[in-house]
Amino acid sequence: MSGSEVEAAVIAAHPPRNEPGSLRLFWRAFAENRGAVVGLLLMVLLVAVALLADVLAPHSPIAQYRENFLTPPAWAHGGSDRFLLGTDDVGRDILARLIYGARLSLLIGLSVVALSLTCGTVLGLTAAFAGGIADVAIMRLMDILLVFPSLLLAIVIVAILGPSLFNAMIAVAIVTLPNYTRLVRASALGELARDYVTATRSAGAGTLRLMFDTVLPNCTAPLIVQATLGFSSAILDAAALGFLGLGAQPPTPEWGTMLAGALEFYQRAWWVLTFPGLAILITVLAFNLFGDGLRDALDPRLKR
Amino acid sequence: MLRFLLRRVTLILPTFVGVTLLSFLLIHLVPGDPIEVRTGERGITPERLAVMRHAMGLDRPLWQQFLGYESQVLHGDLGTSIITQQPVWHEFTALFPATIELSVCAILFAIAVGVPLGVIAAVRRGSAFDYGLMGLSVTGASMPIFWWGLMMILVFSVALGWTPVSGRISDAFYVEPWSGFMLIDAWFSDDRGAVASAASHLILPTIVLGTIPLATIARMTRSSMLEVLGEDYIRTARAKGLGSLRVVVVHALRNALIPVVTVIGLQVGTLLGGAILTETIFSWPGIGHWLVESIQRRDYPVLQGGTLLVASLVMLVNLGVDLAYGVLNPRIRR
DSSP, X not given: OOHHHHHHHHHHHSOOTTOXXXXXXXXXXXXXXXXXXXXXXXXXXHHHHHHTHHHHOSSOTTOOOGGGTTOOOTTSTTOOTTSTTOBOTTOOBHHHHHHHHHHHHHHHHHHXXXXXXXXXXXXXXXXXXXXXXXXXXXXXXXXXXXHSOHHHHHHHHHHHHOSSHHHHHHHHHHHHHHHHHHHHHHHHHHHHTSHHHHHHHHTTOOHHHIIIIIIGGGGHHHHHHHHHHHHHHHHHHHHHHHHTTSSSOTTSOOHHHHHHHHTTTTTTOHHHHHHXXXXXXXXXXXXXXXXXXXXXXXXXXXXX | OHHHHHHHHHHHHXXXXXXXXHHHHHHHHSSSOHHHHHHGGGOOOHHHHHHXXXXXXXXXXXXHHHHHHXXXXXXXXXXXXXXXXXXXXXXXXXXXXXXXXXXXXXXXXXXXXXXHHHHHHHHTTTSHHHHHHHHHHHHHHTOOHHHHHHHHIIXXXXXXXXXXXXXSSOTTOOOOOSSSOHHHHHHHSSOTHHHHHHHHHHHHHHHHHHHHHHHHHHHHHHHHHHHHHTSHHHHHHHHTTOOHHHIIIIIXXXXXXXXXXXXXXXXXXXXXXXXXXXXXXHTOOSHHHHHHHHHHTTOHHHHHHHHHHHHHHHHHHHHHHHHHHHHHOGGGTO
16 A cells, blocks of 8 residues: 555545535636636526516517617617617617527527437437447437538528427537537546446446446536537527527517517617627627636646 | 548548438428429429429439439539529539638638737736637637627728628629639739729628637637647757747747647638628628528528538548648557
8 A cells, every 4th residue: 555545545534624525626616717707697697687587677578669669779869768778670679678588598508408418418328338330320420410510500400390499499409419429428438447337237237227327427527518518509509590580580589580680770770789799799608608617627637 | 641541531431421311311301392392383283293203203212312312412413403493513613712712711810810819828828918818719709700790890881981791892893703712813803903892892701700710719729839838848948048939939839730720620610600691791602691592592402412512521621630630640640
């Protein structure tokens, strides 16, 4: 037994008091990255706005105030206090639409990530455990999906399924599936060679139990990071589809769809263009900052 | 080296078959019969429909149809546009140079700006410049470029009037299409103003399409430089008394660029995806604009053929990057 092993054994037998818990250690590493904390705060704010949309929104997102179309923001010349961020071409309050749009965007991110994370986990674990033909078939399929630029593939899928918010979410989930599948397979293969897996297997655990109960919990760190970053790309891609007229259909207050609606008159009414885009940017930025911070905190090897 | 090359090339074949299968299935998953889609509002008699289905081979089993499609594709026949009745391949080759010109300019812009910024940030690690640049880089990578492009138009074209809003060159110039690259064609035309016009049309789309690659390249250059700057041979070079500029540019950057080259290669998919949005915003007559229009017109053969061509292109570029990486880094040849 070497010196450090003895030391480790002693520490294990007598844990020192006041040792910070793993959660606190994680928070310390996470908070070191100031951008990540900003991202977290923005995320909390967004979730709050989405949950409290009914309370916060000054108007209905689809109510049309016919006498007030294209009203500038309150501080600009010709603006009105009734419509803080102005109104669009049919007199809908932009602030209200943005607030309800936050609800929609978070819902899109959540559904897309949940769907592709679930399918990707099952496919990746299957590939890692089954090996052989199943492994080759699944990974080849993922390679094929990766050859298509993601936005193009999403467009094609929506063209087949027909334009709607639901189909756009399906398309984005399919497009991002390879990332999760590859990640899960790679981490699972790394774990499979470990002793604890062999031990559990020889103790008589079935394959399903090994897959989801033994191996999967040890692959979660990279998956959490990927899911957070996947959230932002899902929101961005869904907004791009909405912008191309292939996502949410008007009058749904989806941010990308709002931008598409602004195309005809944004040159006269800058506010119709500026605010929905800023909303997308801030949301995507929040998740990216948070995801970067998570990666640094969860995987110190990648940290610089 | 030859074995490495052969293995990579053979690996690509099943992927190609898969890509053609996917684009083949596309047209068969689209709701509605392809012939009824083609005849549109006029309608068609059942007898005529049966004759046409037989003539087009639509009554054969699916796998036979796929083999037929595969052989057509390998012979360069990608179908005919429903709207223009032009072969898809002709339309693609006519529009492709516009997309290439835009993409090449965008990636050159991203490299020319991103690499120096990343190097400076790495050398001045922890400075305000470093933090500022990293903040901007995350923002750039989070950018909804369709909005970014419209904001640029709003500021530079509408408010300031510096750049034109759309197209590749002003109507005032007639440029003989020779290479298909507007800048080059304009250069060889007699009109001196043509080059300036083409360049002014190119500048905003270049910046917009180059934004995300720029953010990625700057970030990658920085982290790769940081790694290299900690190596022993850099300390040796410094100890020899070499000037710090020489150490950074000659010793460090050369080695730091290897991963950056890979990242640049992997940006091709991002660029082509981004081109769809950029070309739509700026009415740039390239592949992206063409594909979006094909959806709006329900021109499925164009969507199918165009998608297949774009995917094949990405595949070839990935192969090229793979091979280039094998040449640059002998360790991965195995």
